[in-house]
Amino acid sequence: MSEDMLKVVVFGALNAGKTTFVEKLSGQKLFLKGEYENITTSFDFVQMEQGNFLIHLFASPGHRRFSFMWDTLATGMDGAILLIDSTVGITPVDHELIKFILNYDVPYVIAVNKNDICSLEPTNVRKELDISDEIPVINTSAIINQNLVNVLDSLIQTIAEKNIV
Amino acid sequence: MKTNTSFKEALTSINRINGVKDSIVAGLDGIPVGKIDKNTSILSASTVAALGAVREMTRSINYGNLEQLMIETDFGKIIIEEFGKEHVVIVLTENNANIGMIRVILKKAVKEFMVKLVNIQ
Numbered sequence: 362m363s364e365d366m367l368k369v370v371v372f373g374a375l376n377a378g379k380t381t382f383v384e385k386l387s388g389q390k391l392f393l394k395g396e397y398e399n400i401t402t403s404f405d406f407v408q409m410e411q412g413n414f415l416i417h418l419f420a421s422p423g424h425r426r427f428s429f430m431w432d433t434l435a436t437g438m439d440g441a442i443l444l445i446d447s448t449v450g451i452t453p454v455d456h457e458l459i460k461f462i463l464n465y466d467v468p469y470v471i472a473v474n475k476n477d478i479c480s481l482e483p484t485n486v487r488k489e490l491d492i493s494d495e496i497p498v499i500n501t502s503a504i505i506n507q508n509l510v511n512v513l514d515s516l517i518q519t520i521a522e523k524n525i526v
Numbered sequence: 527m528k529t530n531t532s533f534k535e536a537l538t539s540i541n542r543i544n545g546v547k548d549s550i551v552a553g554l555d556g557i558p559v560g561k562i563d564k565n566t567s568i569l570s571a572s573t574v575a576a577l578g579a580v581r582e583m584t585r586s587i588n589y590g591n592l593e594q595l596m597i598e599t600d601f602g603k604i605i606i607e608e609f610g611k612e613h614v615v616i617v618l619t620e621n622n623a624n625i626g627m628i629r630v631i632l633k634k635a636v637k638e639f640m641v642k643l644v645n646i647q
């Protein structure tokens with residue numbers, strides 16, 4: 362195969378901006394956009410190239426009712442992105458999602474989204490979520506495409522580092 | 527990859543069945559095995575998600591193990607079946623296809639494939 366593939370899944374609470382995140386990051390019309398009245402009821406999917414990788418990019422549903430999709434989407438993922446909604450702050454769902462991702466033992470990055478209207482200090486986020494310093498925490502705005510590529514790049518880098526050792 | 531070659535062989539025999547338009551194998555990660563283009567990627571990702579959703583449904587009402595998923599459209603039927611422990615096979619059939627026959631041959635192809643897989647490993 363000429364190109365390496367990575368499966369990356371975006372998680373986060375309801376309305377955190379996951380669908381917008383994958384739309385803006387990929388800069389394309391999504392291949393699949395599983396929503397009803399702007400709430401993701403199944404999942405979103407798109408492919409993009411980044412750093413010599415073909416990325417299979419998925420976004421999960423945030424609504425509790427569809428959380429059974431999380432495991433299906435997480436199967437075989439190489440890395441995860443957890444979106445925090447700055448306008449809401451850290452909630453129990455975020456703690457639950459961190460636990461969920463840790464269970465899969467893959468690298469992950471935290472994107473503190475909606476930075477255009479409300480900003481959370483990454484150090485505070487880290488403290489509140491009780492995560493180690495190695496986990497990148499990055500302020501983003503999906504809507505104005507702020508730092509989205511940085512999030513993906515740091516995830517790719519963490520995945521690459523993990524695969525070397 | 528030896529398993530890839532066996533997948534290809536199994537698909538060739540499935541595609542030879544009368545009424546089968548096409549078939550692809552996907553990993554349970556939703557990524558196609560073999561040719562990866564936009565269409566096979568979409569088909570794989572949505573198939574695996576649908577399978578997960580329907581399995582959740584049968585489990586939540588205690589309705590046994592999911593064996594096969596069949597989708598009917600005005601174009602024909604799509605048969606989805608687990609292919610070993612980590613894959614699914616998706617078979618697109620024509621409207622007038624003999625579904626019973628296809629299912630029997632499909633089961634046989636999957637079984638033969640599994641035997642081969644065990645022999646490889």
Ligand SMILES: Nc1nc2c(ncn2[C@@H]2O[C@H](COP(=O)(O)OP(=O)(O)OP(=O)(O)O)[C@@H](O)[C@H]2O)c(=O)[nH]1
Binds near residue numbers: 374375376377421
């Ligand atoms: N201001 C601002 N709004 C955003 C940002 N990202 C998303 N939104 C808005 O937040 C709302 C929800 O965005 P979605 O992308 O649908 O959120 P989601 O996480 O996919 O929602 P579910 O899949 O239903 O959980 C929409 O109105 C978006 O326009 C952002 O970075 N800044």
Ligand SMILES: [Mg+2]
Binds near residue numbers: 380400401420421
């Ligand atoms: Mg969404």
